Amino acid sequence: MLETATSxxxxxxxxxxxxxxxxxxxxxxxxxxxLPFTTATRTAIDLHLDxxxxxxxxxxxxxxxxxxxxxxxxxxxxxxxxxxxxxxxRKAVQSVYEDGMALRRVATRLARxxxxxxxxxxxxxxxxxxxxxxxxxxxxxxxxxxxxxxxxCVDELYQDRLALLLAVDPxxxxxxxxxxxxxxxxxxxxxxxxxxxxxxxxxxxxxDEVITxxxxxxxxxxxxxxxxxxxxxxxxxxxxxxxxxxxxxxxxIRKTLPQLQSAAARGxxxxxxxxxxxxNPTDPATQRWYWRxxxxxxxxxxxxxxxxxxxxxxxxxxxxxHHRQTIRHWxxxxxxxxxxxxxxxxxxxxxxxxxxxRQVVKAQRxxxxxxxxxxxxSYSAIARQVGLHRLTxxxxxxxxxPPGESAPSTASEPNAESLPPPAPWSSWEEVRKVREALQEHxxxxxxxxxxxxxxxxxxxxxxxxxxxxxxLQVARTFLVEWYQLWHDxxxxxxxxxxxxxxxxxxxxSPTYQTIPQLRRLQAQMTPTxxxxxxxxxRHPAWxxxxxxxxxxxxxxxHRQAPHFNLRSATAIENAITVAACQHKxxxxxxxxxxxxRSMRGRKPGDEAG
Numbered sequence: 001m002l003e004t005a006t007s008x009x010x011x012x013x014x015x016x017x018x019x020x021x022x023x024x025x026x027x028x029x030x031x032x033x034x035l036p037f038t039t040a041t042r043t044a045i046d047l048h049l050d051x052x053x054x055x056x057x058x059x060x061x062x063x064x065x066x067x068x069x070x071x072x073x074x075x076x077x078x079x080x081x082x083x084x085x086x087x088x089x090r091k092a093v094q095s096v097y098e099d100g101m102a103l104r105r106v107a108t109r110l111a112r113x114x115x116x117x118x119x120x121x122x123x124x125x126x127x128x129x130x131x132x133x134x135x136x137x138x139x140x141x142x143x144x145x146x147x148x149x150x151x152x153c154v155d156e157l158y159q160d161r162l163a164l165l166l167a168v169d170p171x172x173x174x175x176x177x178x179x180x181x182x183x184x185x186x187x188x189x190x191x192x193x194x195x196x197x198x199x200x201x202x203x204x205x206x207x208d209e210v211i212t213x214x215x216x217x218x219x220x221x222x223x224x225x226x227x228x229x230x231x232x233x234x235x236x237x238x239x240x241x242x243x244x245x246x247x248x249x250x251x252x253i254r255k256t257l258p259q260l261q262s263a264a265a266r267g268x269x270x271x272x273x274x275x276x277x278x279x280n281p282t283d284p285a286t287q288r289w290y291w292r293x294x295x296x297x298x299x300x301x302x303x304x305x306x307x308x309x310x311x312x313x314x315x316x317x318x319x320x321x322h323h324r325q326t327i328r329h330w331x332x333x334x335x336x337x338x339x340x341x342x343x344x345x346x347x348x349x350x351x352x353x354x355x356x357x358r359q360v361v362k363a364q365r366x367x368x369x370x371x372x373x374x375x376x377x378s379y380s381a382i383a384r385q386v387g388l389h390r391l392t393x394x395x396x397x398x399x400x401x402p403p404g405e406s407a408p409s410t411a412s413e414p415n416a417e418s419l420p421p422p423a424p425w426s427s428w429e430e431v432r433k434v435r436e437a438l439q440e441h442x443x444x445x446x447x448x449x450x451x452x453x454x455x456x457x458x459x460x461x462x463x464x465x466x467x468x469x470x471x472l473q474v475a476r477t478f479l480v481e482w483y484q485l486w487h488d489x490x491x492x493x494x495x496x497x498x499x500x501x502x503x504x505x506x507x508x509s510p511t512y513q514t515i516p517q518l519r520r521l522q523a524q525m526t527p528t529x530x531x532x533x534x535x536x537x538r539h540p541a542w543x544x545x546x547x548x549x550x551x552x553x554x555x556x557x558h559r560q561a562p563h564f565n566l567r568s569a570t571a572i573e574n575a576i577t578v579a580a581c582q583h584k585x586x587x588x589x590x591x592x593x594x595x596x597r598s599m600r601g602r603k604p605g606d607e608a609g
Contacts (some may be wrong), residue, residue: 012051019074021060028071034062037070044078046085047114088116092123093130097578102562103127131574132394134581137203143584144179145204147172151542152179152207153231153549154197154218156188157556162569163188164556167205170548171541173327174587178552178580179205183569200250209535210547213237232535235486236545242482243446245521249475250445252517253468255436258421260385260428262518293336300330307331363402367394370401381432424467434466445476448483450491474511478518481506486537486544496537503530542559 008386014077029442044055059073063581077086095101095109104120111117149171152261157164165188167179180203182196211232212218222231222595272292299320313331317324324350365386379397383390414469421428444452453461464473485502494502507525512518535542559575560567567575 006386014048014051014053015056016046016053017056017058018075019058020073021058022062022073025060025062025071025073027062027064027067027069029069030064030067032066033070034064034066036060037063037142040072042078042563044083044085045088045116047087047091047116049114052115076166084116084118084122088114089126092118092126096123096127097130097575097582100559100562128574131578134577136577136580140577140580140584141180141203143588144169144177148179148205148207149541150206150208151211152200152205153211153543153546154193154211155213155546155549155553156193156215156217157553159557159560162572163187164553165193166549166552166556167196167200168549168552170211170543170546176551177583178576180290181576183573185569188217190217190221194225196219197221211543211549213546220580222513230535230538230542231532232542233532233542234546235533235536238529238533239482242479242521245517246446246475246479247442248517249515250438250442250472253471253475254435254442257435257438257468258425258431260421300333301335303330304335305328321509325469333532335380366396366399367402369396373397375483377432378436381436430466434463434468437463438468445472445508446479449480450489471515473513474519478506478512486534492541493537496534499534499537500530 021036023036025034025036026032038061039058040061042055042059044057046053046055046080050173057075057078059075061070061072063070074080079086079089089434091110091114092106096103101109103123106123107117107120118367149169150173151169153168153170155166157166163184163186165182165184169177169179169182180196180200182192182199184192191197207226207229209230209232210218210222210226211234212222213234214237219231222229273289276289291342299322303316303322306319307313313324313327316322316327320327322330347398365388369382369386369388372385377385379390379393380391382388386393388396420429425431437459441456441463444456446459447456460476463469464476481502486494487501487507503525507522509522514520536542556576559579560572
């Protein structure tokens with residue numbers, strides 16, 4: 001009989017023997033006193049950091065004489081008919097609802113860290129049981145209503161075919177506090193918003209200020225549900241519209257910068273014109289046209305010669321490297337005649353083989369790229385002048401320059417010498433520097449003056465001193481005056497009357513009427529729009545933006561990330577409810593100070609973390 005080798009996986013396992021017996025226990029039916037009758041044993045799995053642990057548990061069995069019922073004592077650390085201890089359940093639930101882990105990964109994490117591996121279905125059941133212990137309407141919402149600040153932010157959030165309506169109190173003592181939510185399958189319309197706000201009102205929410213974005217879902221519904229509440233449009237959303245228009249103006253100014261007329265495309269292929277670009281034989285573009293004509297004529301003659309030898313079009317294509325469609329097209333045409341006059345520089349160049357001609361052209365362009373880089377041109381500027389891609393320029397600059405003259409003749413240099421830029425520009429170098437600086441520092445024009453560093457202020461001042469400075473100054477002043485409508489130089493809120501006077505002067509200023517983008521935006525800024533934007537100026541504690549609900553929406557998306565394609569609507573509601581109730585518990589129950597922890601170098605607020 002042949003012997004078979006068997007491998008046995010041996011793992012150190014600990015067994016903890018426990019005895020949980022009570023002298024008297026309450027009957028689980030009639031709650032009467034029951035004496036112990038006998039004992040029973042149970043086996044369970046517990047957590048451990050170093051090795052698996054089994055619990056060998058002995059419990060007392062009691063007999064109730066009233067209802068003639070036998071029952072076992074239930075330990076507090078073990079559920080009825082369960083094989084995993086409450087510590088395992090607690091770690092699994094915390095991994096999902098506190099650590100944000102995906103359900104499918106919790107089992108692997110528990111096996112790696114604690115030597116237990118419950119099934120994914122069991123973990124889901126534990127999470128459902130844990131979430132069922134919370135009630136948003138009974139456990140959480142009364143607390144929110146009792147401590148409501150009077151300011152309410154409302155917004156909608158879309159996730160594929162599922163939408164979420166959120167209401168947040170941004171002025172709560174502990175920060176953004178969820179007031180209510182509603183999951184909607186499909187798009188959100190006005191009746192849906194009305195039902196959501198009506199439900200909030202029925203729960204006791206009576207806001208003094210309601211903040212929304214510019215959506216048309218809210219004005220009519222808010223006037224119907226809470227007619228006494230001030231409707232504030234989010235100032236951040238409206239400022240983003242203004243900065244977008246100013247950026248369009250800046251990009252338009254950059255496009256109006258004079259362009260250096262460069263030669264035609266410098267690639268070896270592409271459509272070939274019927275006539276040379278100019279009558280000047282020394283023009284690089286003209287020389288290139290003659291060279292391409294000779295190259296095309298030589299290649300066509302070679303194709304016709306191969307066809308006369310009896311080669312098929314496919315064989316000619318394999319031998320010459322051209323496409324079969326090109327071979328067919330050339331064979332349908334006669335060989336073109338050469339030009340009457342050819343530049344002297346072209347004659348020697350055209351005498352080279354085609355492969356050598358391509359090498360010469362590439363070497364010249366490579367030399368030109370290195371020469372422009374030595375002059376301080378950026379990758380983008382070199383790519384525009386040479387006619388290459390920016391990544392190709394970067395790759396070529398990593399190669400050593402070819403031997404030759406340090407300053408090869410280019411198509412752009414004769415134009416730069418003979419055609420200076422239009423007034424008031426002094427040189428093409430100045431135009432290039434302004435174009436690149438405006439592209440690099442364009443976002444500095446969108447910042448508040450108090451958010452700029454001294455070097456950034458200097459960069460803006462340098463651009464304003466250029467020939468396009470007056471146009472840039474108009475766009476910059478337009479945005480700065482918008483910022484100064486609501487707050488003064490010290491960051492303090494302006495009075496409603498002062499803000500209204502500044503708004504009227506800003507929206508009717510003739511200086512901004514000369515720019516179409518600014519003029520269209522001025523026409524949209526009506527007195528009604530100002531009334532909706534300036535509600536926060538009526539009370540010093542009111543908010544100007546709905547950033548609170550925006551932050552809540554981002555938090556929801558972050559929590560959804562591990563479960564985006566797996567969660568059902570019920571699971572999403574459970575996650576929102578559990579997070580809200582856990583936040584309430586964290587606020588009401590102070591975090592105990594951690595023992596044996598050095599406080600050197602810590603801020604007072606770090607202890608809560």
